[in-house]
Amino acid sequence: MTVSLLTQRVDLPLPGIGTAAARVTVLEHGRVRYVVRAPHVRGTFVVIPQHLRDGPVLPDRAVVQFGDGLDPQGTYYWRKHRPDEPVVHGVRLHGWTSSLQPDNLSDRYIDILGTYTHSLRGGALRELPLATRRRTETVIRAILAHWRSLPQLDQLRAAAARIYAAEYAEHEGARATAAEAQVAQLQTERKQARRRVNVLNGIRRRRPRALTPPRTHLARLPLVDGRGREMGSITVREVAVSAEVAGAVVYEVSGARVLGRFTVGSDIYRAAPVPQGVWVAYGHATRTHFENERAHRPTVNGVTVSGGWNHDTSGDITPSAPDTVGARVETSPTTGHSAPPATERRAGAVVRALALHFLAREDLDGLRLAAAQANAPFLLGETRRRLKDLAQQQAQEERNAKRHRRRERQLHALTASQRVGFQTELAA
Structure with a gap:
């Protein structure tokens, strides 16, 4: 016609x-x-x-x-x-x-x-x-x-x-392909999230392991700066296996221009169901976040330091690495600044030595399990919300893919010589 x-x-x-x-x-x-x-x-x-x-x-x-x-x-x-x-x-x-x-x-x-x-x-x-x-x-x-x-x-x-039908059909095909690839990616992410839910539920059901009580004997730890140079040593006494912060140990430290307490535990951001990293807080911590006034905050080179250091892995920690641990000096409950370079250098040596001392404990797996079980309810809620979001995203991308494929077919039909084919496809 x-x-x-x-x-x-x-x-x-x-x-x-x-x-x-x-x-x-x-x-x-x-x-x-x-x-x-x-x-x-x-x-x-x-x-x-x-x-x-x-x-x-x-x-x-x-x-x-x-x-x-x-x-x-x-x-x-x-x-x-x-x-x-x-x-x-x-x-x-x-x-x-x-x-x-x-x-x-x-x-x-x-x-x-x-x-x-x-x-x-x-x-x-x-x-x-x-x-x-x-x-x-x-x-x-x-x-x-x-x-x-x-x-x-x-x-x-x-x-x-018809002037631009072929060009627009190619465009719709590319958008459909992208949506289909996104669907496949979301399916993989949903499978991983469901597996994570199963793992977290398993962690919650596991029987807690016995933890070693605080040791009475003192330990002497050598200090090394970021270049491997010796900086003396510190004496470390275990004060408590923390009741407030699951899986953490509180240490009393003295010597080599350092005095005060440090709390050492597992990675507090815990991307993995069972945390594999290390967290060190300056002072006797009673919680992991938003604690500005910890008791027994240590002095390093005569400077009272605050804050903490978190590392999401433990295999790369050595006496001299990582070099920076982020020691801070508070000027008010809400303000502060970085510690002087000499203080940061010595604080880094202490934090690394304590982290390695903590990682050498025979009950490390039990401490990590305690931390994981304390955080499992939060991670479960977070993962279930993500599962819901992923399902909604996948449904939307599936609709997008179908719409773009349908439009691609309709535009291809426009370029055909038979009008009947276009009218039939357009009505589909």
Whole structure:
């Protein structure tokens, strides 16, 4: 089936003005030319269905070009007039309208003309007088009302869509492929999250292991700075296996310009169900987070230090690494600054020595299990929320993939020679 190329004469009602006589001709690519004669109006308007990437398969928007010709809108914009550009109230129109929805032009506040409607005089673009704008808008409303009533409107839209159908089909196919890949990734993440829930439930059900009571004997630990240079030694006494912070041990430290307590436990951020890293707090900790006033905070080089150090692995800790442990000096409950370099250097040596001392305990697995069991309820809640989010994301991506594949098929059908195939696919 082909679109008729015959020219018809029609009358277009112009409210408050009268009637416009128009000769209407269907052009290539779904365009329709209106040659209009009305009070203070004469010239050619061309209605062009606007097929937008990611828009409807059959375009539902249109622009109205001022003047004749099949060249793209921008071709003439800065260079020269189009043939038979409309003259309204003695002003010659140049350019084209906004992107319009012909089914929704009843709102008087819609900007029909937009930013690409001007007059072109002496090579300069000029704004239209108000009377010219108002009459032009009235004429365009009448033209689009007639265009909407054309019996071959869907064929015109399809003809316009065929110009970019292959390009847009490729675009839709790429988006569908990306969505399908995302679905596969989300399925993998859901499987991992479900496995994590099982592991955490298993941790909660495990019988706690016996922990070694605080040792009565003192331990002497050598200190080494980040370059491996000796810095003396400290004497360490175990004060308590903490009742407040599960799996942590409190140490009393003295010697080598260090005095005070440190609390050593497992990685408090615990990405793994059973934490494998080390956490060291300056002072006797009663909780892991947001504790500004710990008792027995240590002094290092005569400076009272606060805060703590967390490391999510333990295999890479040596007497000299990592070099920085983030010792801070508080100036108020909410403010502070980094410790002096010499203090940070010595604090780092102490923290590394205590971390290695903690990791050498024979009940380390029991301490880690205690920390894991204390944190399991939080991790379970977090993981279940993530499972729910992943399921919602997967459902959305599956819908996206189906939508893009359907649009890809519809756009491919547009390029086919048989209209029946397109109509059947579009209705699917």
